[in-house]
Amino acid sequence: MDNHYSIYICGVGGQGIIKTSTIIGEAAMNQGLEVVMSEIHGMSQRGGSVSTELKIGGYTSSIIPKQGADMLLSFEPVETIRGLDKVNSETKIVYNTHPIIPSSTDKPYPSVDSITKTLKENFKHVLPIDGTKLAMDAGSVLSLNMVLLGAVTADDNFPLSKESVIDAMKNNLKPKFHEMNLKAIESGYNSIKS
Amino acid sequence: MNLKELVTGVSGEKQFLLGNEAAVRGVIEAGVSIAATYPGTPSSEIGNVLSVLAKDANIYFEFSTNEKVAMEVAATAAASGLRSFTFMKHVGMNVAADSFMTTAYSGVNGGMVILSADDPSLFSSQNEQDTRNYARLANVPILEPSNCQEVKDMVKYAFDLSEQFNLPVIVRTTTRVSHMRGVVEFGDVKDNSSNNDNHWKRGHFNKDPSKYVPVPAFAGDMHVRLWDKIHKIEDLTNKSEYNHEVVLTDDKKYGIISSSSAYNYAHDVVKFNDLDINILKLGFSYPFPQEKVAEFLKDLDEVFIVEEVDPIIERDTLSTIGAKKLDVTVHGKLDETFPLYHEFNSDVVADGLNKILNFKQDSEVKFSDSLEKLTQDIPSRAPVLCAGCPHRAMYYGINKAIDELGLKTSDVVFASDIGCYTLGINPPYNAADYLLSMGSSVGDGCGFSVSTDQKVASFIGDSTFFHSGVSPLINAVHNKHNFVLTVLDNRITAMTGGQPNPGIPVDGMGDEAPEISIRKLAVACGCDYVRVINPFNLEQVVKTYKEAFERDDTAVIISKAPCTLIKGLTKKPPVEFIESNCNNCDKCVSELACPAISKINGKITVDKSQCDGCNVCIQVCKYGALEAGR
Numbered sequence: 001m002d003n004h005y006s007i008y009i010c011g012v013g014g015q016g017i018i019k020t021s022t023i024i025g026e027a028a029m030n031q032g033l034e035v036v037m038s039e040i041h042g043m044s045q046r047g048g049s050v051s052t053e054l055k056i057g058g059y060t061s062s063i064i065p066k067q068g069a070d071m072l073l074s075f076e077p078v079e080t081i082r083g084l085d086k087v088n089s090e091t092k093i094v095y096n097t098h099p100i101i102p103s104s105t106d107k108p109y110p111s112v113d114s115i116t117k118t119l120k121e122n123f124k125h126v127l128p129i130d131g132t133k134l135a136m137d138a139g140s141v142l143s144l145n146m147v148l149l150g151a152v153t154a155d156d157n158f159p160l161s162k163e164s165v166i167d168a169m170k171n172n173l174k175p176k177f178h179e180m181n182l183k184a185i186e187s188g189y190n191s192i193k194s
Numbered sequence: 195m196n197l198k199e200l201v202t203g204v205s206g207e208k209q210f211l212l213g214n215e216a217a218v219r220g221v222i223e224a225g226v227s228i229a230a231t232y233p234g235t236p237s238s239e240i241g242n243v244l245s246v247l248a249k250d251a252n253i254y255f256e257f258s259t260n261e262k263v264a265m266e267v268a269a270t271a272a273a274s275g276l277r278s279f280t281f282m283k284h285v286g287m288n289v290a291a292d293s294f295m296t297t298a299y300s301g302v303n304g305g306m307v308i309l310s311a312d313d314p315s316l317f318s319s320q321n322e323q324d325t326r327n328y329a330r331l332a333n334v335p336i337l338e339p340s341n342c343q344e345v346k347d348m349v350k351y352a353f354d355l356s357e358q359f360n361l362p363v364i365v366r367t368t369t370r371v372s373h374m375r376g377v378v379e380f381g382d383v384k385d386n387s388s389n390n391d392n393h394w395k396r397g398h399f400n401k402d403p404s405k406y407v408p409v410p411a412f413a414g415d416m417h418v419r420l421w422d423k424i425h426k427i428e429d430l431t432n433k434s435e436y437n438h439e440v441v442l443t444d445d446k447k448y449g450i451i452s453s454s455s456a457y458n459y460a461h462d463v464v465k466f467n468d469l470d471i472n473i474l475k476l477g478f479s480y481p482f483p484q485e486k487v488a489e490f491l492k493d494l495d496e497v498f499i500v501e502e503v504d505p506i507i508e509r510d511t512l513s514t515i516g517a518k519k520l521d522v523t524v525h526g527k528l529d530e531t532f533p534l535y536h537e538f539n540s541d542v543v544a545d546g547l548n549k550i551l552n553f554k555q556d557s558e559v560k561f562s563d564s565l566e567k568l569t570q571d572i573p574s575r576a577p578v579l580c581a582g583c584p585h586r587a588m589y590y591g592i593n594k595a596i597d598e599l600g601l602k603t604s605d606v607v608f609a610s611d612i613g614c615y616t617l618g619i620n621p622p623y624n625a626a627d628y629l630l631s632m633g634s635s636v637g638d639g640c641g642f643s644v645s646t647d648q649k650v651a652s653f654i655g656d657s658t659f660f661h662s663g664v665s666p667l668i669n670a671v672h673n674k675h676n677f678v679l680t681v682l683d684n685r686i687t688a689m690t691g692g693q694p695n696p697g698i699p700v701d702g703m704g705d706e707a708p709e710i711s712i713r714k715l716a717v718a719c720g721c722d723y724v725r726v727i728n729p730f731n732l733e734q735v736v737k738t739y740k741e742a743f744e745r746d747d748t749a750v751i752i753s754k755a756p757c758t759l760i761k762g763l764t765k766k767p768p769v770e771f772i773e774s775n776c777n778n779c780d781k782c783v784s785e786l787a788c789p790a791i792s793k794i795n796g797k798i799t800v801d802k803s804q805c806d807g808c809n810v811c812i813q814v815c816k817y818g819a820l821e822a823g824r
Contacts, residue, residue: 012575013577021375022210022375025210025375026195026210029208029210029377034377035210035376035377036341036374036375036376037374037375037376038370038373038374038375039212039373039374039375040317040373041235041236041238041239041318041373041691047575047577047578047580047789048575048576048577048578049575059462060340060341060457060458060461060462060465061455061458061459061461061462061539061540062370062374062375062376062458063370063458063459063539063540065539065540065541065544066541068540078572078573078575079575081568081569081572082572082575084561084565084569101573101792101794101799102573102574102575102789103578103787103788103789103791103792106573106574107571107572107573107574108573109572109573109794110568110571110572114568115568118564118565118568119565121562121564121565122561122562122564122565141803171195172195
């Protein structure tokens with residue numbers, strides 16, 4: 001199953017998850033790879049949990065089977081936990097450590113440290129990053145998705161080049177944000193590589 | 195990608211498209227002149243994109259008041275010799291059905307295609323109905339794309355098919371096809387240049403009552419002609435390349451018949467588990483290709499039918515086996531190999547196949563106890579009304595009015611409707627007790643008011659009111675029903691992504707349009723009590739509800755304030771939280787449930803990045819802990 005790569009991307013509505021996924025998909029297409037992706041629209045967007053699934057290389061279905069993801073990319077700590085169905089022992093788990101507290105009051109929000117601790121006890125590749133801070137350093141919290149995009153490209157098994165991802169970013173986002181987004185992609189990339 | 199490339203893109207070009215964008219490219223390649231819809235997820239993005247591209251693509255496009263009107267616009271365009279396209283979510287077909295059923299009898303002249311998007315697992319719908327039943331009910335051919343390329347190709351092909359047999363054609367997608375993104379290679383674009391001063395081509399309606407007017411004298415013959423067409427099309431489905439065998443093995447013991455998104459899962463399960471099974475993929479599934487299916491079945495011992503929602507291919511396969519006297523065991527939904535409800539995925543399909551084939555090894559990772567506990571202990575994150583949403587203020591206000599009138603919650607029935615405001619079902623609002631369909635809140639108000647002694651509060655949005663709320667309001671007044679109807683006029687069709695509706699002065703192509711007044715409509719329907727209020731003024735909201743509940747007729751309250759998601763609105767600054775004044779009464783959290791206010795570590799916290807400055811919380815706080823921002 002070489003050259004197959006599945007990414008499950010999750011977070012909260014409004015964090016730029018669909019755009020991030022589309023950029024990766026377009027980059028894959030431009031590199032001549034087969035790629036399919038699934039997104040959720042509609043009711044799920046009103047501040048609810050959002051996820052996309054992206055599968056590169058020879059897949060017909062755009063839904064990742066249970067424990068089938070090579071990468072879990074989460075924009076929010078608790079959403080990482082909600083995405084664990086797709087994770088196996090080899091999956092890279094990259095997540096932003098900045099919480100978005102839901103307005104639901106059914107259960108208290110767990111501490112991010114306890115989430116990280118539990119994940120590290122259970123999985124080999126747990127990579128928390130303070131993406132929100134890196135995004136603000138790059139110029140705006142809105143570049144969080146670019147930080148996380150950079151983090152994905154840093155995975156050794158990721159089948160796309162950083163250059164093609166950057167080209168696809170430029171094709172999808174406004175030129176006036178390119179400089180900030182490049183900075184965000186680099187900082188996300190370096191946070192994983194270092 | 196720039197959306198304009200859907201118009202300017204040339205044959206051979208490849209783009210990474212959403213299924214719904216691929217449908218638009220198909221429409222453009224087919225040279226469509228007239229398109230109409232009522233927005234409904236998962237089909238909504240088709241309209242959003244057409245709305246932007248219509249003029250560049252020589253297409254007249256409208257957001258019709260409802261799906262039935264959209265169907266009629268498309269049907270008459272096709273009768274006038276133009277290619278026409280209408281699209282909707284699956285339940286929209288119910289609204290359009292009355293006219294749709296007769297288009298099958300009268301037929302078309304220019305090609306007419308109906309795209310209906312099903313929603314297995316109800317991501318944003320009230321039911322899981324299967325559009326394939328409508329193809330059989332009306333006797334109309336149906337195509338079932340599995341991926342974005344097929345969406346584009348099948349939409350385009352459907353127009354040729356429609357013109358070849360003078361029949362409308364359905365293209366059925368599912369959420370996972372409409373909202374799949376994939377690589378689409380473009381084809382040639384058929385010329386649809388305008389022949390007049392408008393940007394779209396005009397046709398001509400050639401009168402022929404025996405074809406277009408289904409009075410009993412003519413309709414009987416129409417039905418005969420319809421069956422004649424369907425028999426001819428069945429020859430075509432037996433030969434169509436859209437119904438083809440995907441050969442993965444020489445083994446002939448087991449087979450799969452599948453369609454739509456379910457095919458994708460079946461394919462990947464077979465491929466990645468190296469199963470010795472071939473798949474008959476049905477992309478052109480009605481009229482049922484009985485000869486092709488029989489040919490596939492004849493060497494098999496057992497066949498799996500992998501289809502989402504209703505066991506339709508399964509029943510047709512069973513009838514094929516009976517008619518052809520074949521000896522094949524069928525595994526599908528009817529023998530509980532696969533579930534009868536909810537969408538499939540690779541895991542569901544693998545579990546079903548495994549019941550017979552026993553190929554799966556139990557390799558599931560078991561979570562440790564600490565991780566298992568963590569997965570149980572995380573807070574839910576359901577969709578909520580946005581910060582600054584005018585609906586929140588109305589729901590807070592009506593509950594307060596009910597309380598001040600000395601009524602119990604059980605004394606008031608909330609008849610809800612389809613839109614963001616259905617989220618009022620959640621606590622603390624608890625403002626949705628009964629719901630059937632678009633516009634049903636008004637008819638339900640009529641029914642509850644004569645069936646019970648409870649008060650009735652019906653809630654409907656502006657777009658939904660235009661869709662199907664007006665005629666039941668006439669019923670309410672004429673039949674002297676007693677309830678309070680709230681029209682939540684947020685100046686947009688919000689839930690489906692912000693489309694215009696007749697209440698705002700813009701049409702589906704961005705041009706100026708007459709604005710229809712909801713207040714005048716309510717007055718014209720005969721309502722004596724019609725009040726237009728500002729939902730962010732809680733005192734006015736509560737006072738108005740108290741007045742309305744005291745009446746014994748149909749009272750109409752129109753809450754008029756724009757959806758906070760409308761771009762370009764002037765926003766007020768976020769509220770200021772004065773911690774020293776806070777008494778920790780929690781009313782702002784527990785009674786408003788605004789996403790901008792939460793209680794973290796025992797302290798009220800206002801998230802200024804989310805606060806929209808609606809200032810409703812300021813009116814709720816008795817201690818002056820919340821102040822208007824400056």
